Amino acid sequence: MKVGILGNGQLGQMLSDSIKDLADIEVSLYDLRAHNDADLAAFVANVDVVSYETENIPAAIVDQLEGIADKLYPSLTALKTFQNRLLEKNALRAAGIDTADFCAVNSLDDLKQAINTLGLPIVLKTTTEGYDGKGQYVLRAPTDAEPAWISIGNRELIAEAFVPFLRETSVIASRDRQGNMVVWPMTENIHHEGILRYSLYPAVGLSNEKAAQAERYIRQLADSLDYVGTITLELFETEKGLVANEVAPRVHNSGHWSIEGADTSQFRNHMLAITGRDLGATRARHNAIAMLNVISDEEPAVAAENIANAFRHSYGKEARPARKLGHVTVVADDEAQRDATITQLGALIPAGVWPPKH
Structure with a gap:
């Protein structure tokens, strides 16, 4: 094939x-x-x-x-839906998944009305494109409206009410042509300046109820679109439960740990799903795993080559600021061993971003 x-x-x-x-x-x-x-x-x-x-x-x-x-x-329906954040939010709501309140914004007046409707702070985003923090603007005061519109306006935007979250997580699944699904264990995701810096498994303290909610959500979403392949649902964890943030209709950065860390990677199951093969198991192979992104400079990642439980992946890209150049996966028998290895690789993580604050 x-x-x-x-x-x-x-x-x-x-x-x-x-x-x-x-x-x-x-x-x-x-x-x-x-x-x-x-x-x-x-x-x-x-x-x-x-x-x-x-x-x-x-x-x-x-x-x-x-x-x-x-x-x-x-x-094609899935592609068009998840290319546009307004269509995406409506699809999430239609599938019975909680999201932040939101408004379409097509003018400065629309933005001012969104502030009145949603309150402050709000997150203003372009409806298309934009990733790793690009195409976004956080408004904290009414006077932010005009600079926000000047910065990313003059195109279709979406304003989202701010979600008071405890942390960010993601759940990743693959669905085959017959509707069978497999789901990977959830990770906790730590961002800095809008870019994912590292993901941790397990997501410490995540309740069984919230894990079940995440799996239910991603199944509802994939089934609603008769989705085939790997899909990622980024979630805010709040005191009351999980709130959907964004969807990636593809393999996702927060799932790169699955190459060395799971029985079957998110990449392989995507390929198995689209070619009509049986999906592989998604069990974590280790008790504790981390994925660290290599941003802007690959030199700090070289240290991973001399660490037995670390695996370096280079993307062969030209270095430039804020660009993802590769990642390192850390596998361990327990969280203490994992965290000690992350500390060894601390040059990959900006000051103050490790360890996670919770």
């Missing part, structure tokens, strides 16, 4: 690498940055199944995918 992945960044490469042992699957990656219509038409015509490493696909390319919707996984 021939599989085509739209996108040849680190996620596309890890998807391809995850099934190198399966000789009957051939994977090709399409460079979205070098797109032209003729090349894309030839690419999709030459494969049996098409998937994508990112939902941030230009509208012109999405339009071209209409003709191959029957072999696109996740579906």
Whole structure:
């Protein structure tokens, strides 16, 4: 079977690498940055199944995918839904999942009305594109409205009420063509300046009730869209329960730990799902695991090569500020061993971000 992945960044490469042992699957990656219509038409015509490493696909390319919707996984409906934060929020609500209150914003007057409706603080976001903190603005006073609109306005936006959360978590699942689903253990995710810096398993102190709520939510969402592939639901943990933040219709940074840390990685199960294979188990192989992102500079990650329970992944990218250049996975027998290893790799984490504050 021939599989085509739209996108040849680190996620596309890890998807391809995850099934190198399966000789009957051939994977090709399409460079979205070098797109032209003729090349894309030839690419999709030459494969049996098409998937994508990112939902941030230009509208012109999405339009071209209409003709191959029957072999696109996740579906065109899922792609279009999760490309737009307003559509995403409505899909979450329709699936019975709690979200922050929100308003559409298309003008400065709309933004001022959103402040009146939602109260302050609010988070203003572009409805499309924007990741790792880009395309966002936090408003804390009414006088922030005009600078916020000048900064990211003059396009469709969404204003979201601020959620008073204890921490950020994520739940990741894969769903096959028959509707069978597997779910990975949840992680706690620590961000700095809008970028994920590290993820921890287990999410310490997460109640059985909240874990069950997260699994119920992601099943409801995937089933509502007849989703096929790996899907990620980012969640705020609050005193009362979990509130959905955002959805990624793909493998996700917070699940990179699964390569060394789980029976089956998020990447492999995505490929198994879209090619009609049975999904693999998602049990954690170790009692404690961490994933540390390598941001801006790869030099601090070199130390991982001399640590037995650390695994370095380099994406082969040119260094620049705030760019994800790779990640390091730490596996351990217990949290104390994991945390000691993270401390050894402390140069990867900005001052004051380790250990987590809870």
